Amino acid sequence: MTSKKPLKKAGKNGGSDGGGSAGKISVTTLSEHIVEIISDSGEGAQRCGQSFGSIAARMGNGIWTTEIIPAEIRPPARSVAGASGNRIRIGSGYITNGGDQTDLVVAFNEQVLLGRVRDRELKPGCIILLESMWRKHPDLNISLAYAETHDRLVAAGYTVREIPMEQECQLLNADPKRGKNMFALGILCFIYSFDLQMARDQIALTFGKKEQSIIDANVKLLEAGKQWAQANLDFSFSIPATPAAQPQIVTNGNTALALGVMASGMELCAMYPITPATSASHYLSEVFEKVGGIVHQAEDEIAACAFAIGASYASKCTITITSGPGYSLKQEAIGLAVMAEIPLVVVNVQRGGPSTGQPTKVEQGDLMTAIFGSHGDAPKVVMAPATIEDCFYSVITARKIAEAFNMVVVILTDASLSSSQQPFTRPQFNEAWLAPPYDQSPVPEGARPYDWDATTGLARRFIPGQPGGMHTVTGLAHDRDSHVAYDPDINQESLRARSLKLAALQKTLTAPEIFGDAKGDLLVLGWGSTKGAIEEAVASLRAEGKKVSSIHLRFLQPMQPGIKEIMKRFKKVMTIETNWSDSPDEEIIDENNRRYSSMAILLRSRYLVDVDCWSEVRGQPVKPSTIRRVVLAKLNK
Amino acid sequence: MNCSATDCLLQMYDEQHDLEDYQSGVPRWCTGCGDNAILAAVQRLCRDEGLRPEKTVFVSGIGCSSRFPHYMKTYGFHGIHGRALPVAEGVKMARPDLTVFVNTGDGDCCSIGAAHWIHAIRYNMNLTVFLHDNQIYGLTKKQASPTSPIGTKSNTTPRGSYLDALNPLSVTLGVANASFVAQAVDWIPESLFEIVKAAYHHKGFSFVRILQRCPEWLPKSLDPWMQDPNSVQLLHHENALQISAGLSRVYKNQLRHDPLDMNRAREIASSHDVIPVGILYQNRDIPRYEETRQTGVLRTTATVRKGFEAELDKYSV
Structure with a gap:
């Protein structure tokens, strides 16, 4: 085993539950840390990590959790791809x-580390x-692979601590396959000086639907993990919390989205299963x-969209939630909603594409299809939440826009927002969020x-049940009476009206906020889930005196006012995105x-x-350090 | 899910309407097109049943027959090819108080929209569905459809179509939750009306296949059946439709059939030598999806607030 890294002594005992060798342990105070728990699929590392994040949030710490998800349900055990x-x-x-x-990473086998x-x-x-x-596995292939990987990791300079997790769990007569994750959570609670009672509460909440004996067994494992760590580890950390002034909730983006559906007053969600969108519909x-709402699982994506359109047409605005391939399938129906001017909210939780692509990975590849999708001129509103909190409020805003303008509103989130967790201020319920009764x-x-x-191009729509309003909506070109019309003037007029609605909405938007100074050498523009990373990189460069600022667009169609004026005040402008762009450094690439x-x-x-651009499509959230490097290069070019 | 305040009002007067109250525009179908006969039967149904025009919705897809809603002075939804059924399901789910009809053609329902058809049967929502089956694509000018008899010459099958026709009755009867399956022909207006009426009164997914003529593209294909009354077999039963004396004088080929008998219904559906006309199957006990999915929760601001706050509590830290 290698010696541990030198740690700054804080001279303070870790943990609140006494016992063990607390006196000898050095507690290092940190401002932040990144922790991973990885295992084979199905061993509970995700639950352990989520619980760890939730406990940290309860302590008042800032957190951002990211799921590490294999694409298959049951990848082979001890495989690189199965992490x-x-x-x-x-x-x-x-x-x-x-x-x-x-x-710091907790790994249930050495293979999952390799990736x-x-x-x-x-x-x-x-x-x-x-x-x-x-190490002592009877299968020589396994024990040798372990020893070899272990030695390589040590040689590479990692601080490896071997922990007999399964052996310790067996002492409690627990099924180690099931309980190891809670043992690991106990170790982490010790290392990060967590309040053990908060961890117990979190377990009770996580297993709330199970019998008490299951909760008790997990709490026992948690405590055992902590005790083991206390007795055997010689380091721990403390990350002092600065609790928010307002009450906080912690959710992932898909849960926030579903809460937004509830709070928006919508009553129907029609969907078809597709990763990574489905968990929003699961929760819903x-x-x-x-609250009187219904989730309809349709026979396919097209039916889900058509069902939602039918329900919207006959009552309040509805929502359909999907991801890239499903969004493509809905295109014709979306065009119908545009043509017939039926309000509809469509969520596209973007994943890697094209085709089946990378279902569990993040990408921002659907912006163009969201704006220009369907056939002919099909103007629709496109919004992009940038944070977990945004996922919640975007739905409420989208529903209001959809009904006020009788338009389709597309919300583009992505695989990163969908499964990442972050605390945000608990929303204060507002009656004005709800949809009014249909006319x-x-x-x-x-x-x-x-x-x-x-x-403005706006018209009041008539809803079935309204006496005197009888008419037939149609996807065909139509006049003001909704009569099928192929008259050149009428077609010109109707396309104009549907287009003007976007301009009318645009007039209500405000200029984007500038992160940093209002002028400088470089302006970085982004949209969607990259906001936090971009601003972190920009902030760190600004701290070094670089004249860089950023803006993040929440409306992609129509665009907020003032963007041109902001761009004009910077010497260079570039976007940072996670979709494809050719690198100008390629041999055959030019203007x-x-x-x-x-x-x-x-x-x-x-x-x-x-406007220049930089992008990557690694399927991972873009890192602040990567953006720093890119922005520095652009500044120095 | 919800109900409008108007549902709570007592109806203080009888709805009385004339045929004209349901007529809108001059249908642009060919002379002799079976769609005209179906329109006449449905307008008569609306008048006889006193359906309130503002509470009635006709939903269609794309094709000659899908122009139907434009000729009704009710609410209508002329959507996209193949998707009439999911649109109609959405309407019904959101608004159980509305009477919803679906007009769909053989291409619309049995080809591009076939997946929706199968599942619409399973949902068994209270919709009255007319399959306008002229066995040919009309609006796109004569291509073979799934119900075209094998050997049909069309613009895409100039040497005759290659495949046996799909039988919409057998298909429907093969799907779980089928609750009302009937067949009508456009050239016997009296039975067409009676079948349409029975379909309207059935609570559930009422599927009526209507064999109709296409004078433009298949002018003679149904002639053998029209010219020989014995090739039409009228179904009757004391629990279903009875045959009038007038009809009996012309159509002597009659079969007593209990619509509860699914096995017999399947046999009748697959007859080759006669066209069965009447109700093949009816089961009133199959649950309707829109009722199954009722939440029983009265939607008020207070309900939403309470449910919402309870969820936020779960995520509070």
């Missing part, structure tokens, strides 16, 4: 993203707490009926179903053939500003 778990960035202050490299090392996810010298049972299926009043004589306003990132294309075409 499953959770990564928690924990800090004294507010944490806005997953951060850079991992400081993390290969992907450079572990910080040099990172502390590795490794299940040691494999669990709770929506308590059933008689339609005034002479009123027409598409009486487009000359300036005539370079393909830019999606938002860069949009900004260049709209504002005639020479």
Whole structure:
């Protein structure tokens, strides 16, 4: 075993539950740390990590958790590709993203570590707490592989601590396959000086639906883990919390989205299973009926969209939740909603594409299809939440826009937001969030179903049940009476009206906030889940005196006002995105053939500003350190 | 899920409507097109049943027959090809107080929308569905459809179609939760009306396949059946439809059939030598999805607030 890294002594005892060798232990005070728990799929590392994150949040720490998910349900045991778990960035202050490299990792076997090392996810010298049972495994292949990997990790400079987790769990007569994760949680509670009672409470909450005996067994394992660590480890950390002034909740983006659906007053969600969107519908299926809502699992993506459109047409705005491939399938139906001016909210939790691509990985590849998708001119609103909290409020805003403008509103989140957890201020319920009852009043004589306003293109829609409003909506070109019309003037007029609605909405938007100074050498633009990482990189460069600022767009269609003016005040402008762009350094790439990132294309075409871009499609959230490097290079170019 | 305040009001007057109250525009179907006969039967149904135009919705897909809603002075939804059924399901789920009809063609229902058809049967929502089956694509100008008899010459099968026709009755009867399956023909208006009426009164997914003529693209294909009354077999039963004396004089090929007998219904559906006309199957006991999914929760601001706050409590730290 290697010697541990020199640690700054804080001269303070860790843990609140006494016993063990507390006196000898050095407690190092940190401002933040990144912790990983990884195992084979199904061994509970994800639950351990989520619980760890939740306890940290209860302590008042800032957290950002990231799921490490294999694409298969049951990948082979002890395989590089099978690593499953959770990564928690924990800090004294507010944490806005997953951060850079991992400081400490708990691994249930050595193989799952290899992928993390290969992907450079572990910080040099990172502390590795490794299940040691494999060293004496009867299968020589396994025991030799373990010993070899162990030695390589040590030689590479990692701080490896072998821990007999399974052996210790067996002392409690527990099924080690099931309880090891709680033992590991106990170890982590010791290392990070967590309040054990909060951990017990968290277990009670996590296993709340199970019998008391299961909760008790898990609490026993937790305590055993902590005691073992206290007796055997000679280091621990303390990350002082600065609790938020307002009450906080911790959820992932998909849960926040589903809570937003509840709070928006929508009553129906039609969906078809697709990763990584489905967990939003799982949660909604669990709770929506308590407030009178329904989740309909349709026979396919097209049916889900058509069902939602039918329900929206006949009552309040509805929602359909999907991911890239499903979004493509819905395109024709979305065009119908645009043409017939039926309000609809569509969520696309983006994943890696094209085709089946990387279902569990993050990418921002669907911006163009969201804006320009469907056929013909099909103007729709496109929003992009940038934080977990945004996922919640975006749905409420989207529902209101959809009904006020009789438009389709697309919400683009992604695989990172969907499964990452972050605390945010507990929303204060507001009656104004809810949809008003649908109109059933008689339609005034002479009123027409598409009486487009000359300036804004807006028209009041008639809902079945309204006497005097009878008409047939159609996906065909139609006039103000909704009669099928192929008249050139009428087609010109109706496309104009549907387009003007976007301009009318745009007039209500405000300029984006600038992160940093209002002018300088470089402006970085981003959208979606990259906000935290971009701002962290920008902040660190600004602290070094670099004249860099950033803005983050929440509306991609229409765009907020003032963007051009902001861009003009900087010498250089670039976007940072996680979708494809050609690198100008490629041998055959030049200005005539370079393909830019999606938002860069949009900004260049709209504002005639020479917007550069940098992007990567590694399926991982982009790291602040990567952005720092890219931005520095751009500044120095 | 919800109900409008108007549902709570007592109906203080009888709804009385004339045929004109349901007629909108001049249908742009060919002379002799079976769609005209179906429109006449449905408008008569609306009048006879006193359906309130503002509480009635006709949903269709794309095709000649899917123009149907435009000719009704009710609410209508003329959507996209193949998707009439999921749209109609959405309407019904959100608004059980509305009467919802679906007009779909053989291409719309049995080809591009076949997946929705199968599942619509399973949902068994209270919809009245008319399959306007002229065995050919009309609007796109004569291509073979799934119900075209083998050998049908069309623009995509100039040497005759290659596959046996799909039988919409057998398919429907093969799917779980089928609750009302009937067949009508456009050239016997009296039985068409009676079948449409029975379908309307059935609570559940009422599927009526209507064999109809396409004078433009398949002008003679149904002639053998039309010209020989014995090739049409009228189904009757004391628990289903009875045959009038007038009809009996012309159509002597009659079969007493209990619509509860699924096995017999399947046999009748697959007859090759006669066209069965009437109700093949009816089961009133199959649950309707929109009722199964009722939450029983009265949706008020207070309910939403309570449910929402309870969820936030779970995530509070």
